Amino acid sequence: MAVLLWLSVGLPALAALAARSAGSRARGVAVGGALLAALPPWALLVAAAAGERATSGVAWLPADGLDVGLRLDGLSAAMSATVGTVGAVVLAYSAGYFAREPRAPSAVAGLLTFLAAMQGLVLADGYLSLLVGWELVGVLSMRLIAFNRADTAAPAAAVRAFLTTRAADVGLYVALFALYAGAGSVAFGGARPDGALGALVGLGLVVAAMGKSAQAPLQTWLSGAMAGPTPVSALLHSATMVAAGVYLLVRSDGLLTGWPMEVAGWVGAVTAVLGAIIALGQDDLKRVLAGSTSSQLGLMFVGAAVGGPAVATFHLIAHAAGKATLFLAAGVFQHERGSTSLGALRGAGRADPTTMALWTVGALSIAAVPPLAAFWSKDAIVAASEGQAGWLVLVLLAGAGAAAYLLRPTLVLWRPGAQESQPAPGRRPMLLAAAALAGASLVLGLLAMPLADLLDAPTPKATPVSAGLSVAMVLLGAGSLLVAKRVPDRVAEVARRQLLVDEGLRAFVQAPFFLAARELARLDDRVLDDGAIDGTGRGTLRLARISRRAEESGVDAGVDGLAHLLGRGSDLNRRVQSGRLYEYLRDTVFGAVAVGLVIALAAVL
Amino acid sequence: MSSLGTALVFWPSAAIMLVTGLYVFRTASMARAGLLLLASLGVEGLIFLALASEFLGVLQLLMMSGEMVIMTFFMVMFMPDPGGLMGMDMTHEKRRSAALAVAVAVGLAVVAVVTDWPAQTLNGEAPDVRQIGFEVMGRSMFSFLFAGITILFAMVGGTLLAKHGGRLGLPAPGGDR
């Protein structure tokens, strides 16, 4: 079992090495490697389904109870299988996507390395190993986003993504330290220490999850990350990386019971609605999908908060399949039209009916149209959140929003456009991969029951009321879009500019920070530079001048005076030695008298 | 000697001693100065006889006669005007040295009077020859030996220095061989 664990993490890494050094045949090697790497996770899944539980690790600091290793349980097996499968499909897709790309080997190798890191994250045993995976994923995502060297915005977007996630990761570190300080160990399943440490652990984990899953107000980096190539967006920013945050919440369910989960839930609910609004306002196909991802992840946060691990994971997997399909289809359109902006893609679907069909399946799934997979998972979330009136409203609104923002691009794609789309090279593997995922999103609805007992958690149940409500919301959303024809300008403008989050951040965080900096600088200039430093400088100079003058008049005069004195003194002294004997004798007498006096005094006293 | 006898001897001889001592430095003629000094120290020998030890007094008389004669002899040899006929003034800074001398004398006298000396009356005879002999040969033999050897060195040194041509037997510069 331990071998399977390490294989599932090791194989993608080895495949990456092979692909990187494969040169022209890199894409073929990568696809083979990815398919091969998908097998061990499935074996794990089968074993986990059979009730196998195992951990295999290395004691890193035994004395302090810190060890690094991998773990097999229901959740990790499920996640590992999902990541493995989606990874394999996306790699197959990228074989076609990067057909013309001269730096294909590095792209493919990057993807495979990312897969290995993701496997490591999901299979980690204990927060320390999770942290290792977590960090690797962050770094690799930055590298993959900035892959397209021609696009000047890519590096900036990559750095922004990286910094945002890093800032959030600090929460994870704080949580980790607090947990270790309080509980003395960083293994999973521990209880949350109470008091301040507990608060730190809770908040830290929630913040880290928000950062990684692009929840408001940290969601802007996700739209920026769309600058990366589409397979990257498909793999990272739909199924795996952004899902890590949800996985973290589900994994540390024990630690977050109580108010931290409430916070996560509210964050998720709010982000769901905001994400939907942002998606509605975007005029770039991939940014619409990014907004949608934020919204769907918000739903997963609510699912984790209310429904329990099974509900969240079920929706995660369903969303992964659906969103990946949409991204792959978008990639095809991107190749055909050379751009992903909606204006350029007008009528692209009509020109390429098969891709349009795949896009439609994905859209329907994500919009939660029965009987597709996402409908069941979203329905489970709606059912679970019936107890929370506030969350129920927001979830339903998000559902409506989802329907709206997916219908809008579909209509654009379907409307007859003036531009001509040239056939994309390597279409067949791309279409094959997209078809596979579309099939998966059709079938995944049945996953509810097995997933529940795999995770031995309460089963997500879909009540007729919740089903009715969600279908009503879908119709409401679609209908409102058709009716409104056009989103009001100001709302569109606001939405497009990411709900002014950037401006807000800039206003509330950046501005005061810079203001304080400017003030301090001025203070520094005026007080320190002019006052202290220049002042001391001027003072020292003045002192130097005074000392020089003192030197000239005082010390020199003193020294010369002393020399003169010494001269005169020695001259006097010389005269004492006059050579005249009687003077010596007289001095001797003086000496004797002095001695006598001393003795007399001594005797008297 | 009885205290009256002592006083009778002490006072006149002390007076003679001091006067002749003073005149030693005021006379012009060197021979007279030498003999005055002889008189002064000789009379001091008498005081010794009167005060305490017979032996020391006699010894003083004996020693001084020989020494002062030699002193006179040398003065005649080396003084520019031994006869004191040319009226040379052989002194310098008379006033200042006189003042200093008087000051020192007065100082010592004051000390002599002020300090309370252990006034042991004379119980026995002052140490006579036998006692001095035992003393010299007994407790103080070492210092006496030392004194003896020093005198020997002094004599040898003196003779060498005085020898014609000095220590190295060199012909004296300018002088006859």
Add this chain to the structure above:
Amino acid sequence: MSAATPFAVLAVALGGALVVACLEQAVAGATVSPRVLLRRAWRQVDQPLTTARGHDAWLYHLAPPLLLLAAVVALAMVPWAPGFRGVELSTGVILFAAAIAYVTPAVLMAGWGGGRPLVVLGGFRFVALMLAFAMPLAMVITAVAAPAESLRPAAIVDVQRAVPTALVQPLALLLWIPSAMTVAMLPPFDLATAREELGGGAFGQYTGVHAGMVALAQRILVLALAGMTAALFLSGWHGPLLPPAVWMALKTLAVATLMLWAGRRSPRVELDRLLSLAWKLAIPAAIGAIAWAGLVTLLFYVP
């Protein structure tokens, strides 16, 4: 030491001086007549005093009395008889030497006071002689006093009851005689004061009372030295038959005549040969005599 002793000493001094004068006449072969001597002496005293031409007149006038005083003091030390031991001092012998030592300054004062070059030279000559011979004199006295373990002349005489020092320490006697004769200004050692030498020698200038005092002093000196010789070397008043005083007188007269007679017989030795003889021969021999005396004392006299 009775109150009469000083007068006795004076009597002995004057009487003795007369006897010595007579001895001189005898030795000189002239008829011995005290009356002639006294008359000559009186004539001598009558002469007027010559005033010194030198600058230090009072030295000139002071010399003869000092000489006389020295002679008398020396004489007072001589132990004539058990009854009359002269001035009894525990350090009598040393005082005797001290008195003898004061002859030197007296002669020097006489010479220097005299003023004339030859007289001054005579004085210096006497000083040289006296220095050379005073040393052996003092050393011999120490040697002689050693057996007696005392500086009292009477004690020295008693020590010689058995054997006179002359026999025990002959070298001491041999050194004593010339020194004594030099001190007494007897020929052949009277180079400084002889009439024939240096135009009258140190006393050349003296006439009248001075000359008389000088002559008296010389005779007393001879008497004192002869008496001390008898006391220290010839066991003083010890003698088989005759009473002690008689023995002492006989011995003293014998020694005096010996000294006077020896003077006439031997020629005067030249000064520097005499001096080198004294310094190079007499003084080392005197040191030897002391050593010998010490040895003898330890062997025979110390009980």
Add this chain to the structure above:
Amino acid sequence: MISLPVVLGVGAVMFGIGLYGVLGQTNAIMVMMGVELMLGASMLNLIGFMRYAWPDAASGAFFVLIVMTLMALEAAVGFALVISVFRNRRTAELDDLTDLKG
């Protein structure tokens, strides 16, 4: 009649005279005579102590002996020096002999 301070007083005066001689005279030999007088004064003091303060201390007498030999010694060496100086410089006047000037 005569007590220790009297003797010491006389000694002090004699010392003063000696000092006057030492300081006042220009000729080396006269200076030595001054020194002789001072030594004589010290002997007088010693004798005074022997008589009035420590009569049984024979070491006092011994000390006098030492001073006596010292006087002789000092004179002897002094004369030797004066002779050698005189032979070189034909003078014993201290005022001329100032070669060791500083």
